[in-house]
Amino acid sequence: MYKTATDFLSRRFAPDETIAILLRRESPAVTTQRVVRLERALAPRYLGWLGHENGTGANVYFAANPLRPGSRKRTKESIASVRHLYIDIDTDGDARLAALRASDAVPTPTAILSTSPGKYQVLWQVDGFDFARQEQTLKLLAISFGGDPACTDCNRVLRIPGFLNRKYDPAHRVTAEYPCDSVWTPADFRL
Secondary structure: OHHHHHHHHHHHOOOOOEEEEEEEEOOOOEEEEEEEEHHHHHOHHHHHHHHHHHHOOEEEEEEOOOEOOOOOOOOHHHEOOOOEEEEEEOOOHHHHHHHHHHOOOOOOOOEEEEEEOOEEEEEEEEOOOOHHHHHHHHHHHHHHHOOOOOOOOOOOEEEOOOOEEOOOOOOEEOEEEOOOOOOEOHHHOOO
């Protein structure tokens, strides 16, 4: 579990960056957020704590974009830069993912998370996007490929692979696939 999470987060962020980790319990509804540097999040003791929390019912998420150093909250104002575009596919997932993969309107995803059977979070690592363009593109992705229209803000959290999705019984281990390592620009998205 920890190797999967470490590999994923190391691919998404640089060692000196500040990231947000969010733990959310369904019952009772409790949310805990931590803003830490990547090195701390990857430390065995920290991962052990996340694993313990996940094992006792908490879902584990990360903010898709790095935060400004010194940030204490995951607000739009605290986002340092646009690092990812993403789409959350919750219905008719296999067909919608196949359509996305076959489309020439979007480049090959950087990562595809299987969050539960037939449900996916797809990420593209990007450069050259400002916040307005990111949110506009996120909305177009959701419209074009049937993603969740509520998941189109720059401070969105996504699941961390290796941990269990505790929203379902039985819980589903979140997995990751890495179709490519490219960094994409606005010109690569023709929506």
